[in-house]
Amino acid sequence: MIELQSVRKEYKGGIVALDGVDLKLLEGELVVLRGVSGSGKSSILSLIAGLSKPTTGEVIVDKKRISKLADHFSTLYRRENIGFIFQKYNLIPTLSVQENILLPLVPQNLPKKELESRLQRELINFNIESKRDVMVRNLSGGEQQRCAIARANINNPKIILADEPTANLDEKLSLEFIKLIKEMKSQSRTIVIATHDPLFFDLACVDRVITVKNGKLL
16 A cells, blocks of 8 residues: 655755665555654655655555655645644644535535535544534634544545554543544554554554664665
């Protein structure tokens, strides 16, 4: 499903984030990228999402080389394939829960009935049906997290990427997030989680834990 071939990623100032990374992820796998901040985990997620391009090497997703896509096609690729769960949620505080969840579908011009069907499914799946019309700025941390996951899942993506998803949650909410991730894996999603949270390292649902250190995979 996902392959990185000899990937090197440099940022301005000559900072090397990834150095010769080779990685293969299978369809339906739940893989955890473990490492401290600055190790290169987030750079791997960014490359898979098509948010950035490698300095050298190739990124292949579902047999398509995405590392050379023009920006317009990268946007289409993300819309059709990727659900991204950000560390700080990236919700729009002045919009309601339903408006935030539906945002990824706006460019598709789907019929109102289809939008309502998908929205209702996510509200029920992630137990925020009662918060439908609430502004997200008025939600608790756990509710914001569920809203962010619902938004990531609304377009039925093949791939879910999560960047330090429990960094702002206490242990109880972190365990709740893990339960939601298990449910998403049962839907045959390919899931990649970048984290240094030890809660993820011994979970039965995790297929592999890969350590990232100084831009290399150990």
